[in-house]
Amino acid sequence: MTSQDNMSEEHLPAAQEAHGGAVAVVGDSFADPGLPPHEHRRTDIDERAAARAERQVAFWFLLSMVATIGFIASYVLFKPGPQLSNVVYIFPIGHVSKLNFSLGMCLGVSLLGIGVGAVHWARTLMSDEEHIAERHPIEATPEVREQVFADFRQGAKESGFGRRKLIRTTMIGAMAMVPLSAVVLFRDLGPLPEKKLDSTDWAKGKLLVNMNTTEPIKASDITVGSLTFAMPEGVKESDEDFQEVIAKAAVMLVRMQPDDIKDKKSASWGYEGVLVYSKICTHVGCPISLYEQQTHHVLCPCHQSTFDLSDGGRVIFGPAGHPLPQLRVSVNGDGYLEALGDFSQPVGPGFWERS
Structure with a gap:
């Protein structure tokens, strides 16, 4: 036995006392510790908190809708061009086109609203329980495929998409209005040919x-x-x-x-x-x-x-x-x-x- 082994044995009692338990040594096997106890979120146990989170998610979706309307309105309110009436000074950027600035801000807020709303929805209202999935071969068996579909249906149910009508309505409205920005962008290709x-x-x-x-x-x-x-x-x-x-x-x-x-x-x-x-x-x-x-x-x-x-x-x-x-x-x-x-x-x- 080497001096290093002797030193390790000498320090074992002190290490055990410091950590309040046994210290693993070479050759010991580890048991699966499993998942820690599940901690419920506030929205899982308090319906008022869940309703408040739902309103917050709906706010972000509504903000996206308003920003999309602002994007479209920018084409009517502002004109392109280098004239002073068409530019605005923004520190520290300098002078920028009112049209470009408003289009960029409105489109950014529109996409941000959908993103933040979706993330907040997932973190506060969707299912938060942990599930263990054993590793399986690449080729799925019929039972596994059926389980996947069952999990999907269960996830859809737990997301509350069908039950929380306020979120569903505002999210569909926000996502339906965002493409209008792309449609309006075609107007920027040039003047209409008319006759x-x-x-x-x-x-x-x-x-x-x-x-x-x-x-x-x-x-x-x-x-x-x-x-x-x-x-x-x-x-x-x-x-x-x-x-x-x-x-x-x-x-x-x-x-x-x-x-x-x-x-x-x-x-x-x-x-x-x-x-x-x-x-x-x-x-x-x-x-x-x-x-x-x-x-x-x-x-x-x-x-x-x-x-x-x-x-x-x-x-x-x-x-x-x-x-x-x-x-x-x-x-x-x-x-x-x-x-x-x-x-x-x-x-x-x-x-x-x-x-």
């Missing part, structure tokens, strides 16, 4: 200008089998809204023999075989640029939608669902091509914005 998609920059008397040379186009300049891209006169690349205007007003001019035009209405909207169609594909809005002069077909390079320009821009292949809108044209006294109005229908891929 802007129903019309373009084309109007009666506007000349067709070559997109490459920016010069007005004469009907005599368009040869049979050619494809020319044009835009309305007065549109300049230096304009701030150039991309917005050209995205709807870009057109392509083709000329074919009058006998090759199948659709008589299209022929009447052209001039001596010169037809003008929107350059914007009616599938997803890609610019059309591929023309086959023998068949008079144009192909969208994005998804291969094919249109027959000799038949009113009809779709003959691909995912596009609508024909290309046609622009009615004529010539002025100098022989230049001019529009007689806007397109026959809204341009672009969408169906919902069509009148």
Whole structure:
């Protein structure tokens, strides 16, 4: 026996006396101490305390509902922008947008209310009893599965969800209103289109200008089998809204023999075989640029939608669902091509914005 063993034996009586019991040594076995005695919460034994906790939980859910309403109201009360009327000074952050600050605070309080309410509910009113679950194989037996469902039903019963109507009602109301914040966020994507998609920059008397040379186009300049891209006169690349205007007003001019035009209405909207169609594909809005002069077909390079320009821009292949809108044209006294109005229908891929 070593000196260390002797020292341990010498100190055993003192350790036993200090701890009031036997001291474990190597080789001893430990009995399972089990769980400590269950201590009931105040809300478990006092119904008034439980009712008070229920009101507190309901308060947090109601606060969430109010904050959601405030989130939505912020869009009406505050406007975005750097103007002094639209900002507020907050120490130590500095000047921030009233809109952004109110949106962030309201959304944060809304989510916080649901979270705090749920946690307070679980800690004060749901079942607080401890249960021992023995370890079991990964693959559950039918008995275990049945026990799981039974435990779930028991947990639902013990949570008081069905019995405590005030909590249930306010929690459902808070959770139902929170998604409204996400719906309102879509309003921040930009202004509503209103009637802007129903019309373009084309109007009666506007000349067709070559997109490459920016010069007005004469009907005599368009040869049979050619494809020319044009835009309305007065549109300049230096304009701030150039991309917005050209995205709807870009057109392509083709000329074919009058006998090759199948659709008589299209022929009447052209001039001596010169037809003008929107350059914007009616599938997803890609610019059309591929023309086959023998068949008079144009192909969208994005998804291969094919249109027959000799038949009113009809779709003959691909995912596009609508024909290309046609622009009615004529010539002025100098022989230049001019529009007689806007397109026959809204341009672009969408169906919902069509009148």
